[in-house]
Amino acid sequence: MNSSSPQNNISHPTIHPATRMGTVHLTVADLERQLEFYQRVLGLRLHWREGASAGLGVGADDLLRLTAQPGARRYPGTTGLYHFAILLPNRRELARAIGRLFALRYRNYPTDHVMTKTTYLDDPEGQNIELYADTPEDGTFELSNGVLSARRADGTPSDGREPLDVAALLG
Numbered sequence: 001m002n003s004s005s006p007q008n009n010i011s012h013p014t015i016h017p018a019t020r021m022g023t024v025h026l027t028v029a030d031l032e033r034q035l036e037f038y039q040r041v042l043g044l045r046l047h048w049r050e051g052a053s054a055g056l057g058v059g060a061d062d063l064l065r066l067t068a069q070p071g072a073r074r075y076p077g078t079t080g081l082y083h084f085a086i087l088l089p090n091r092r093e094l095a096r097a098i099g100r101l102f103a104l105r106y107r108n109y110p111t112d113h114v115m116t117k118t119t120y121l122d123d124p125e126g127q128n129i130e131l132y133a134d135t136p137e138d139g140t141f142e143l144s145n146g147v148l149s150a151r152r153a154d155g156t157p158s159d160g161r162e163p164l165d166v167a168a169l170l171g
Contacts, residue, residue: 023062024084031068074126083128094133095169110164114139114150
């Protein structure tokens with residue numbers, strides 16, 4: 001009888017590098033308000049709209065699909081989607097996105113995760129969104145004795161949840 005769990009038999013679990021996420025699909029209470037937000041605040045483009053559903057993105061593929069269900073609401077503290085993340089191609093595009101949020105006075109929380117620079121915000125119905133850019137040149141994450149830690153490129157430790165230097169990013 002083997003007493004080890006399947007988890008103990010996997011030394012380095014991996015997922016194939018060609019793996020990609022599909023479209024995020026959200027049920028919303030107010031389709032018009034959500035479309036306005038995702039287009040005006042985040043800069044997504046409306047790809048299509050049919051009845052109570054719409055698809056948004058930045059090119060050929062939909063990144064986000066919204067389907068209206070009157071009376072739908074989020075239930076904080078329950079299982080469900082914690083947040084979804086949108087990977088921007090570089091720091092410049094993240095700076096443009098954060099600059100737009102600041103210009104609109106839209107509440108967001110810029111954070112430095114060392115290997116990524118990010119900001120978090122909620123849509124009008126409370127769905128949390130992460131906008132981020134990869135910045136592996138700024139440091140690494142390390143796993144030592146089962147503890148994950150971040151280390152900046154200069155070798156100094158970081159908790160990986162520090163305020164983002166927005167002035168430097170926008171500069």
